[in-house]
Amino acid sequence: EIVLTQSPGTLSLSPGERATLSCRASQSVTSIYLGWYQQKPGQAPRLLIYGASNRASGIPDRFSGSGSGTDFTLTISRLEPEDFAVYYCQQYNSSWTFGQGTKVEIK
Amino acid sequence: EVQLVESGGDLVQSGGSLRLSCAASGFTFSTQWMHWVRQAPGKGLVWVSRIAPGGTTTWYADSVKGRFTISRDDAKNTFYLQMNSLRHEDTAVYYCAKEHPTPKIRVLENWGQGTLVTISS
Numbered sequence: 132e133i134v135l136t137q138s139p140g141t142l143s144l145s146p147g148e149r150a151t152l153s154c155r156a157s158q159s160v161t162s163i164y165l166g167w168y169q170q171k172p173g174q175a176p177r178l179l180i181y182g183a184s185n186r187a188s189g190i191p192d193r194f195s196g197s198g199s200g201t202d203f204t205l206t207i208s209r210l211e212p213e214d215f216a217v218y219y220c221q222q223y224n225s226s227w228t229f230g231q232g233t234k235v236e237i238k
Numbered sequence: 239e240v241q242l243v244e245s246g247g248d249l250v251q252s253g254g255s256l257r258l259s260c261a262a263s264g265f266t267f268s269t270q271w272m273h274w275v276r277q278a279p280g281k282g283l284v285w286v287s288r289i290a291p292g293g294t295t296t297w298y299a300d301s302v303k304g305r306f307t308i309s310r311d312d313a314k315n316t317f318y319l320q321m322n323s324l325r326h327e328d329t330a331v332y333y334c335a336k337e338h339p340t341p342k343i344r345v346l347e348n349w350g351q352g353t354l355v356t357i358s359s
Contacts, residue, residue: 166345168283175333175349176275176283182343219283223344226299227273227285 133158135220137230143238150207152233154220159200164223167196167205170232171216179218180205210235240264240348242334247353250324254357258319260334260350268292268312271337273346274319276330276355286332289317302328321355329357
């Protein structure tokens with residue numbers, strides 16, 4: 132089973148700042164199988180990015196994904212108040228696994 | 239608009255059984271791969287199970303294999319998770335989700351609001 136490790140655990144930033152979230156896989160992941168999700172308290176997750184770098188429908192262009200192999204990144208170019216949440220990466224390789232999450236909190 | 243509505247969550251004793259349902263609307267249910275994902279209180283997301291169109295092919299996480307069964311009723315636009323031999327560690331919010339319709343894009347595009355399953359010792 133591929134293990135995804137996200138870093139940092141918590142990111143403390145101010146609105147307007149840039150957020151860079153990392154997701155590292157224990158084995159190489161096929162890029163089309165890599166996704167990112169946002170989850171706010173008491174809500175279901177929301178798909179942000181699929182195929183490592185493609186924004187899902189309705190997702191603002193301040194969200195971008197990149198990476199390949201074992202290292203993937205989610206970048207939020209300028210944090211809006213509604214972006215403070217927990218973010219998860221997810222991969223598929225005969226099974227689905229999620230990272231443990233990165234919390235983006237207001238500094 | 240895609241809608242997924244879970245039901246069936248409850249407080250159950252350890253060793254007991256429960257069946258969760260997910261009612262789908264807003265898309266052609268019979269052609270889509272569907273999933274269950276769970277989240278223990280204060281913890282991260284854990285994938286549980288997947289079912290293919292037609293229901294003949296299913297996948298399970300090792301932690302639930304042999305105890306949980308996923309199924310679907312395309313006439314009712316609903317799929318299910320039958321959970322047997324429940325353990326305290328099965329306590330979680332259970333989300334149903336629809337897989338992205340593009341072949342090989344194995345992400346979860348739409349999610350329900352979740353239903354809480356609590357297992358008492």
